[in-house]
Amino acid sequence: MDPxxxxxxxxxxxxxxxxxxxxxxxxxxxxxxxxxxxxxxADAEDAVQEALVRAWRALPRFRAEASFSTWLFRICLNxxxxxxxxxxxxxxxxxxxxxxxxxxxxxIAERQLSSALQSALAELDETYRTAVVLFDVLGRSYAEIAExxxxxxxxxxSRIFRGRVELARRLGTATDVGESKE
Amino acid sequence: MMAGxxxxxxxxxxxxxxxxxxxxxxxxxxxxxxCPACAATVTELEQARRSLRDSPLLGLPAARLDAILSxxxxxxxxxxxxxxxxxxxxxxxxxxxxxxxxxVAVVALTxxxxxxxxxxxxxxxxxxxxxxxxxxxxxxxxxATGGALDTVPLEAAVPPxxxxxxxxxxxxxxxxxxxxxxxxxxxxxxxxGATEAEVRKALEGRPAGxxxxxxxxx
Numbered sequence: 053m054d055p056x057x058x059x060x061x062x063x064x065x066x067x068x069x070x071x072x073x074x075x076x077x078x079x080x081x082x083x084x085x086x087x088x089x090x091x092x093x094a095d096a097e098d099a100v101q102e103a104l105v106r107a108w109r110a111l112p113r114f115r116a117e118a119s120f121s122t123w124l125f126r127i128c129l130n131x132x133x134x135x136x137x138x139x140x141x142x143x144x145x146x147x148x149x150x151x152x153x154x155x156x157x158x159x160i161a162e163r164q165l166s167s168a169l170q171s172a173l174a175e176l177d178e179t180y181r182t183a184v185v186l187f188d189v190l191g192r193s194y195a196e197i198a199e200x201x202x203x204x205x206x207x208x209x210s211r212i213f214r215g216r217v218e219l220a221r222r223l224g225t226a227t228d229v230g231e232s233k234e
Numbered sequence: 235m236m237a238g239x240x241x242x243x244x245x246x247x248x249x250x251x252x253x254x255x256x257x258x259x260x261x262x263x264x265x266x267x268x269c270p271a272c273a274a275t276v277t278e279l280e281q282a283r284r285s286l287r288d289s290p291l292l293g294l295p296a297a298r299l300d301a302i303l304s305x306x307x308x309x310x311x312x313x314x315x316x317x318x319x320x321x322x323x324x325x326x327x328x329x330x331x332x333x334x335x336x337x338v339a340v341v342a343l344t345x346x347x348x349x350x351x352x353x354x355x356x357x358x359x360x361x362x363x364x365x366x367x368x369x370x371x372x373x374x375x376x377x378a379t380g381g382a383l384d385t386v387p388l389e390a391a392v393p394p395x396x397x398x399x400x401x402x403x404x405x406x407x408x409x410x411x412x413x414x415x416x417x418x419x420x421x422x423x424x425x426x427g428a429t430e431a432e433v434r435k436a437l438e439g440r441p442a443g444x445x446x447x448x449x450x451x452x
Contacts, residue, residue, distance in 0.1 A: 072303050079299060080291040087292050100294055101302050106393055108306050130393040133434070137396070137442035169289050188286035202430055206244060213247040213279065216286075220278035223285055 060120050064112045071108055078121055081190045082128050088185045089132045091174045095139055103131035118199055125192070126200045129182070172222035180215030187212050240272055241265060250279045394422070395433045399443030409447075412436035426450040 056077075062070035082103065086096035107127050114123060173181050182201065186192045187208070194205045201208070241249065241262050248254045249262045266273045398405055402418040409416035414428040414436065423445060425433055433447060 066309055068303065068306060071306070075299070075303065079294050083294040084292045097294060097298050101298070104302050105307060109309055110393070112309050127393045130395065134397050134442055137398070141441050169285055184282070184286055188283055189289055189291075209244050209247050213243045216279045216282035217275060219285070220282040223282065 056120055057116075060111070060114070060116070063108075064114065071111070074120065074124075075104060078124055081121075082124065085125070085128060085185055085190060086132055086135075088170070088173055088189065089178075089181065090135060090139070091170055092139075095135050099131045099135040100128065102134070103128040106131065119196070122196050122199055125186075125196075129200060168223060172219050175222055176215055176218055180211050180218060183208055183211035184215035184219060188216075240269065246272065246275055247279065250276055250283070394446035394448050395425075395430045396437055397442060397444065397446045398437050398440040400445040402445045405437065405440070405445050405447060408440065409433070409436050415450075422446045422448060424448050424450040 056074070059070045059074050063074060079100070082100050083096055086099045087093060090096050090099060103124070107124055110127075114120070118126070173185070176184075183197060186197045186200070187194075192200075194208050197208045198205045203211075245254065245258065245262060249259060252259075254262065266276060402421060402423050405423045406416040406418055409423070409425050409428070412428075412432070412435075414432070415426045416423055425447060426449070428436070428449070430449065433449070437447065
């Protein structure tokens with residue numbers, strides 16, 4: 053039995069420490085996904101909280117038909133979608149400095165990069181954005197993404213293709229504007 | 235890919251990802267040497283990939299994570315399989331009606347028989363019905379009461395496709411108007427004959443809310 057499976061079984065029986073370990077192993081990817089999708093740290097925190105609570109409550113009925121992390125991402129994508137709908141009604145909070153890089157190599161440079169990237173991602177079609185973030189930022193496989201989104205793998209590849217092309221054009225524009233100002 | 239034709243999106247993508255077979259790779263590479271448009275697309279694919287892969291993973295603030303983990307609600311396993319079955323009001327009535335008849339008969343027999351011990355038994359029997367009612371209420375209300383943590387439906391084993399503003403009957407009408415079969419089950423809405431994307435589209439204009447919408451299990 054792999055370590056994740058053992059932890060899942062413990063958590064299914066109500067072991068909160070086991071669930072905390074599973075969360076710790078996935079929280080950076082979940083939070084990154086939420087931030088990139090929502091463009092707001094506050095909204096992302098709310099979405100991840102809702103996803104984790106839903107996952108905890110539903111865990112005893114998780115039947116391992118998908119991998120635990122794929123199941124968790126699917127729940128998170130739904131929570132993000134719900135959060136986006138709530139925000140559409142109430143207005144959101146912009147991305148703030150409270151977002152902490154998981155590996156703070158060069159926080160300032162990364163924040164600049166993140167900022168340009170975030171602006172470009174925000175302008176992408178939602179389906180393309182989700183695909184490129186899951187594949188290129190979070191390293192999920194075609195098969196996992198296809199399962200999470202309920203689409204064929206060919207569609208996943210097509211969405212990544214279009215997302216990347218759109219993103220490159222928008223990033224190129226952002227860089228040109230930034231350079232011309234300096 | 236036919237000789238002279240542009241590679242498809244998928245072929246260009248797989249070329250960049252080095253997922254193409256050797257023969258196809260050679261063909262695409264040869265095309266790129268003579269086609270500036272496709273070569274530019276490949277450059278864009280590579281540039282975007284680099285930007286995305288260089289971006290950092292972001293961490294949920296530790297205090298927020300601690301707060302989430304220290305206030306986890308009860309798991310659904312706290313609701314036994316029997317309650318799951320009884321969560322449908324129709325099923326509950328079907329099961330409780332004969333049980334209630336037996337309880338009433340037993341209480342009537344024991345109370346007419348007299349005796350202190352029988353009074354205690356009657357009190358216990360009296361508690362049973364409110365307890366069942368409470369369980370039903372919990373099942374019907376989902377988690378519509380209480381704070382933020384309680385807004386997650388109990389039926390979240392399969393996460394809802396979307397949660398929208400009620401009442402549930404109106405949500406059903408919207409889905410039916412879009413051509414899908416839908417019904418209210420236990421305060422939530424179950425849809426059949428639709429994909430997740432179709433459900434989202436049908437409810438696109440509906441504000442978010444407490445009515446969870448699920449795809450009906452096949």
